Amino acid sequence: MAYTPSPENYFLGKGALYFDRFDSDGNSTGELHLGNCPDFSISVEVETKEHRSSLSGLSEKDIELITGVNATVKFTLEEFVTENLLLAFLGEQGTLTQSSGSVTDETITARLNRWIKLEHRKISNVVVKNEDGSVTYTVDEDYRVDAETGRIYIVPDGAITDGQTLKVSYDYSSIDLNTVRGLKNAETVGFLRFIPADDQQGPKHEVEIWKARLWPAGEIGFISDDWAQMTIEGAIIKDEENHPNEPYFRLIPRD
Structure with missing residues (x-):
């Protein structure tokens, strides 16, 4: 690990993203590699409440408290396989069979x-x-x-x-195919894991998000001059029951 200041600490992230879709009972079904992801990000949002003094003609802030915190996740998928399309279309896997x-x-x-x-x-x-x-x-x-x-x-x-x-x-x-039944699931919930690439520039951190509620964001171009992408967003949900000391997510340094 480099000490600051050092150019070795400049960060340009690359790596692999995995998703474990929970079943209807909230149980793990195994982590699926989501394929090439050109971006993956976590956003932390803070809600505050401020108070301003009325003791003078100029309204001055005399206190501001943090009243809430939220964390969201966003990533982009480029591999159009059934499992990724289920995320992109709030889908349920079906079958198309024909003898x-x-x-x-x-x-x-x-x-x-x-x-x-x-x-x-x-x-x-x-x-x-x-x-x-x-x-x-x-x-x-x-x-x-x-x-x-x-x-x-x-x-x-x-x-x-x-x-x-x-x-x-x-x-x-004969036909035996897996299909995507669009808009069959109101939500998709599961565990997300990011593993940094070995040759990534800068410090490496594995990310574990215990519980994320995901939904599609934006359009998917079935006809386009550019490579098609699927953008997924979601809320990071508190899981204090299973992870009381780190209920949202954690970062693990890697050598």
Whole structure:
């Protein structure tokens, strides 16, 4: 450890952030590395009450007391994985599953210059016919296929007319995906740990925040010229029951 004054004490922070999301009973579920975080900060706010004397024509402050303290946290995420998106959208993890199979003559109504959603995703070997099956239409000339989402686009200048009943046959693959159900959680509460990088400039301190209530802050650019980011803010909650001597957070020096 360097003594003051010394350039070795100038601080330029880098490191890794971990989050342990508490379950509905307040129990630990394990610390997750949140990936690359370009910023992480703690803000301490002090509330005061002042008094001014009325004994002279000039109002002078004769006392000021601290009446409250608050601490908040803020960080930015750049890795768009499910766990981080749950934080960004107050989400709940869901699933999207589909067994493989095939469909014969699924009925849809054609709309020119529109995409029509089929009953399944991940489709292949698509065949589109008219209602009685006497005409088989040509892909790209009469319709297009979005195989991933399971949609059919009706080409305006093709042989299919607006409002026409079509029969669609296709195969579909199995799906087993984790999804994000947005705005399903009113709050996200858990433990935060910051571990400084070994090559960080300046003194290194590990940070442990016992209990933080987090929420999303700002917009997320799904279309943007810049790298997309997710900004998370939160309140540091007092946890005197489990940490009576340091109820909010602590900093641990590291060699």
